Amino acid sequence: MGALAQLLPLVRTPRRDQDQSVLAAALHAFLDFGIKRTSMVEVARRGGLSLATLYRRFSSKSDLIQAVGLAQTRDFIEGVDAAVQQQIERDAGAEDQIVELFVAFLAGLRGNELLDRLLNTEPEIVLPYLTTKGAPVIELGRDYVAEFITRLQGEGKLPAYDPLPLAEMIARTALSLALTPQTVIPLNDDIAVRKYARDHVAVSFRVPGQVVDS
Template sequence: MGALAQLLPLVRSARRDQDQSVLSAALQAFLDFGIKRTSMVEVARRGGLSLATLYRRFSSKSDLIQAVGLQQTREFIEGVDAAVQQQIDRDAGAEAQIVELFVAFLDGLRGNRLLDRLLDTEPEIVLPYLTTKGAPVIELGRDYLAEFVTRLQAEGKLPAYDPLPVAEMVARTALSLALTPQTVIPLDDDIAVRKYARDHVAVSFRVPVTDS
């Protein structure tokens, strides 16, 4: 976890413009060629820097892949947060906000081009970063969800409890849905998805029965 521990705080906050350009260049190369066929030379060329400079920032291709994945996770979470804020008033009850959070998570997972491409063409490369090496991805999702729960608790909309276990459970469930989208959960029916979220997801957050 040494290299990953160094990458995680960098991706949690906005990276320097130079680093962002490298990650964007790597992402586009992965989309164009796939991970196997993308070389560090190609990423350096697209990012407008020397190969030596690229290796000073990312000591290996594996570190670069991990950084792109974490950046994608961060952007995914930011997109979910923006979607929730757009769809519902912060004065709404906990259940309504949790339902929209669940819907935004599903929409974000279904719209991720890189994840779809790699799971379809190079699953043997991407799967370790989402399973045995997936702790940083889960941690980013868990931390966001824990902050979401903590805010609702501070507003008196959820009872007091440790938010981390439920946040991790939901983060792991979201990742599972991304990896194995074949499910009885009605992902393609907005009305049914919202009913599912009210009946089965909101209860995990201990939403009061009187919440509207």
């Protein structure tokens, strides 16, 4: 599923416990000071280890930033996985699963403290990786949704079709809504968001027997 298809399995690999305290320390420093103003010395101090030990684990600040980004992505995927799994366990139909998938995507993106902090204080750092250089983010979301569609197709809950174009549209829509909160869609109303997802998102998945109120 594209050059970034290997990223989804990477995100789902088990965490390295020895790095968790360091990544947590780096995340909190980024939240307090921003990425530019956070030094490796500050991360080492907060993580309770020497600067030399920190550099043995992460050879540069860039490597540490990438590791924090991967950890944030892993948290996002785990949150979406958990929401979808609840629907699977109750044998929910395709429409209910799609609604919860979309809601979880939005919640994960809009509820990310680091992303929100960077968008407000250091947009020049993060925006290129969500827009002009955003292919990896789009591909990760697209591959996740395509995997989701393929599973529902295998269960006979969706008809057969190429899932990739639709999956990319859903990923792009969720990212756009997260980055641009000014919208007529009531994103802060949980009930309204689910209604929007049911009326305007789920229908694009071609759920058998689905009827949309006019």
